[in-house]
Amino acid sequence: MKLSALADLDATRALWKRRGMAKVEHFEIPVDDIARAQAFYTSVLGFDYEPWGDEMGMLRQPRSEGINGDLHLRGATPHPTVVFTVDRIEDTVARAVAAGGEQVGDIQPLSENSRWVYIKDSEGNLIGVFDEIAAA
Numbered sequence: 001m002k003l004s005a006l007a008d009l010d011a012t013r014a015l016w017k018r019r020g021m022a023k024v025e026h027f028e029i030p031v032d033d034i035a036r037a038q039a040f041y042t043s044v045l046g047f048d049y050e051p052w053g054d055e056m057g058m059l060r061q062p063r064s065e066g067i068n069g070d071l072h073l074r075g076a077t078p079h080p081t082v083v084f085t086v087d088r089i090e091d092t093v094a095r096a097v098a099a100g101g102e103q104v105g106d107i108q109p110l111s112e113n114s115r116w117v118y119i120k121d122s123e124g125n126l127i128g129v130f131d132e133i134a135a136a
Contacts, residue, residue, distance in 0.1 A: 022084040022092070025130045027069035029059075029080045037071045077118070083128035089117055092129050096121070 031037035034057065038049045047059040049071075056072035086092040093103045100122035107117040116130045 020087060022086045022129075024067055025083040025085040025128075026067055027080060027082050028077070028128065029069060029071050030074035030078055031071050032074055034071060034073065041071070077126060079126070081118070081126055081128055083116065083130050086129050086131050089115055089129055089131045092131075093117065093119060 029037070029041075034051075034055065038051075038057065041047045041059050042049050046062065048062050049057055050060060051057040052070075056070055059069045059071060061068055089107055096119045097103065102120045104118040104120055104126065107115050109115050110130070113134065114130065114132045116128055118126050118128050120126055
């Protein structure tokens with residue numbers, strides 16, 4: 001690695017130490033059959049399952065170790081995604097666009113004080129970002 005690349009890496013690490021790095025929030029797995037997928041992930045990987053209606057549910061770590069995720073019927077996003085918690089979605093989207101990514105769709109409310117949006121990274125991979133905001 002060139003010295004200039006190492007200097008850039010050191011500067012980026014210092015910035016994240018001051019600002020706070022994004023954290024993995026959860027994963028999302030699209031499926032064709034909720035019951036079949038639930039059986040697979042509970043029996044093979046040991047997740048607990050909490051249904052959220054007929055079209056989705058949460059895979060939960062039984063001992064609160066690691067991250068949780070959801071199963072949902074396959075739709076517009078046909079592949080698994082990872083969702084990151086960020087301080088503020090708009091700031092993250094701006095940095096993503098500046099680094100060669102793009103926002104996919106509008107920022108969506110999840111609850112009164114949480115939101116999410118998908119972005120594409122510089123390689124075309126879809127990832128989710130999530131934030132919590134003060135209640136209005």
